[in-house]
Amino acid sequence: MLKMIKHFIQQSWLLIVASFFFGLLIAATNYALSERIEQNKVEKFNRLTAALLAEAKPELAAELEIDSLSGKGQSVKVYKVVTKKGECIGWSFKADGPGFADKIELVVTVDKGFERIAGFDVLASNETPGFGDKIKDDYYRRQFKGAPSDVLELVKTGKPERSDSEIVAITGATVSSEAVVKIINNSLLQIKKQMLEKGLISNDK
């Protein structure tokens, strides 16, 4: 037994020591850069929100607790999008869930009354180039513009130019298309419900 352990250590000590030091190196780099990477993400979120909802600035309005797609609790920051004159024109929040290859992070914007989706954009994803990453393309994203903020449904064939709850999937990328719809459905409905409960938005038109 002791002989075996000795043999094991003799063979693999370099691997163990190197793993430790490499791990340390990565941890140090991550520690040094994580703040900057986070900052870049915030900037991108603001930029995408502004692009989706006419040059306006998002302001933090509420922090909600929702169930993520994996069933765990997750906190979501909902931003109120206001124009320079101080008028609220919509809401923006981050939504994420599993995609085909990696986690997909989206920016979703809705109108003032949470009635229609103003649009979404991809904050971060690692979908297959040429297939899954077409979720970033106008053809697919356009379909969400003006869609009711209700349960969206993915269909294989249909009219992509209509703004309704039917989203036409991308050929060759059904999993990625479905992931986006699932992510939006999951967060949108929960956030809408909680926003109504909190009185941040009202049901009457």
Added chain:
Amino acid sequence: MINKGDTKAGLYKDTLIAGLWRENPVFRLLLGMCPTLAVTAAVKPALTMGLSVIFVLVCSNIVVSLMRNLLKPHLRILMFTLTIATFVTIADLFLKAFVPRMSETLGPYVPLIIVNCIIICRAETCASKNTLGVSIIDALGMGVGFTLTLCVLAGVRELLSTGKIFEVQIMPSVFVPWAAMGMPVGAFLTLGLLLGLVNMITSRKT
């Protein structure tokens, strides 16, 4: 593989030239085809990819060369991959922090440097058998050779698919851009033609 020069300087020079031309990783060894085809639609991402590969290649060659006498033969590939993965992760973090948009354009191809054949090949054939100096020179030669090749390929493709290079209009206004050159088919066509051209030049020399 490497012609032993008479002097140390001769050896270094030989090693450097090998990576740039005689053993150019893309044109002569046909290694690292995945990034070569995937990120050469424009010069900027190709250059970023090339510089990342140089960084990873130099760092991994240094580490592998330093521990070459400690390596157990059956665990060596594992050690190479571990070393390469570490430096790729660091390069990926740096790109995300300082050039976020470029990092997005390159997407999964940055983490994929881990399995880039050029780096494993250099660790196996050069760094694990040679001194630190030779390993560094070899990494620089191979890395710069790879970067230049990517840039040439990307230059041809960007010029033909958009008429611009680095967002500067080069082609006259009558030029009709070939959209196909920016797509995967353009990558295969350009690579094939350039490989043929290089073969033609080298066969004439000998």
